[in-house]
Amino acid sequence: MEREYKIRLDIQNISKCFSMENGKNHEVVRELSLTVRDNEFLILLGPGHCGKTVILNMIAGLMQPDYGNICLDGKNVVGPNPDMGMVFQKIGTLPWKNVMENVELGPKMRGIPKRERRKKAQHYIDLVGLHGFEEHLPKHLSGGMKQRVGIARAYANDPQILLLDEPFGQLDAQTRYNMEEEIARIWEQEKRTILFVTNNIEEALMLGDRIILLTECPARVKQVYQVDLPRPRDMMDCRFLQMRREISENTDLSI
Ligand SMILES: Nc1ncnc2c1ncn2[C@@H]1O[C@H](COP(=O)(O)OP(=O)(O)OP(=O)(O)O)[C@@H](O)[C@H]1O
Ligand SMILES: [Mg+2]
Structure with a gap:
């Protein structure tokens, strides 16, 4: 039976296009829809320059989508807000x-x-x-x-929702791994709804309840993965490795 979830963030059909100096348009996000559930650790996984930061900026209200809607707890996000x-x-x-x-x-x-x-x-x-x-x-x-x-x-x-934009991307591998364990611990200790952006499949599987895999630019939803692995996650677990292979076969992301 399908479980019922409380939806915190509801993103419907957002698109974003930038006008370039040479007069051309650069389409960065195309008709993207996703929902973030209450207390969920949701991952946006996508290749470099595909539009991940632009998506987060729109959700944070720092940038407006050209089309589509972003709702937090049923209210339209129209500008920056402390939520x-x-x-x-x-x-x-x-x-x-x-x-x-x-x-x-x-x-x-x-x-x-x-x-x-x-x-x-x-x-x-x-x-x-x-x-x-x-x-x-x-x-x-x-x-x-x-x-x-x-x-x-x-x-x-x-905040109602924490938006984390590749927060560990600049760290060395060992520190990054330690920080992944830490953020998972913090989230378990003090439940919050988290939307976490990464381009790293292992990081996505270490942390996420669900993973939204994005396409190359313009960003669209390519696939949604439910990660039902027990926490703390074990990178050597055969189901972890199986999902890692499944996702990497579905994308050009390298890990
Ligand atoms: N304000 C802007 N004006 C014009 N183009 C922009 C603007 N912001 C982003 N872009 C372009 O949109 C595309 C996506 O950028 P974005 O920063 O969202 O990518 P990203 O997926 O976060 O990449 P990375 O993994 O490197 O952080 C890039 O080609 C970028 O140059
Ligand atoms: Mg970015």
Whole structure:
């Protein structure tokens, strides 16, 4: 029997085309539809330059689709709003602010009193494993630690949906693997609805409840995979390897 899911984010038939300087049009997203369920860890998996960041930007309300609709909890997304918490592809901490100040920035801008926002920020700093680094400036942190700051900052804003744009793409392989384990742990500990973008099949299978496989540019949905593997995921599990092969045979992505 089909299970009933509460839909948080409903994206219907969105398209996006850019006008280029040479007068031509560059179609980046074509009639893309997808839904994100409550507390789901959903993966958008697609090749480089296929339009993944453009899709996230539209969902975050930073860019408008030319056609189609994006609804969060039944309401149209018409502009940037605190319900969407974005962790950007490029590591995005404020270099002149320490870890605590970076994480409490959102609550501070929303006028939350110092005591309360510090408590919240501390909770998320602890959750991402940065306890003891509150006073450190980003330049004194490793790449993985900076991304932890970005994740804590997004959580501290209490968003309805977390949008993570290849957050581990710039990390070395070992750190990336550790961060995948960490984000899975954080998600299990504090359930949120997450939309996570990657171009890495293993990362998608390590993390996702479902994987939306995108085509090359213009991005369309090529296939949806339900990942019913137990957590924590084991890369050597034969069903993991089987799904990895299945997805890689369906795409030009290399892993
Ligand atoms: N504001 C813009 N104006 C014009 N073209 C754009 C704009 N933003 C993105 N593009 C183009 O849209 C295409 C998709 O870009 P996007 O950044 O979404 O790809 P991506 O899938 O996130 O790639 P990557 O894996 O490298 O992050 C690219 O060809 C890019 O040059
Ligand atoms: Mg991108």
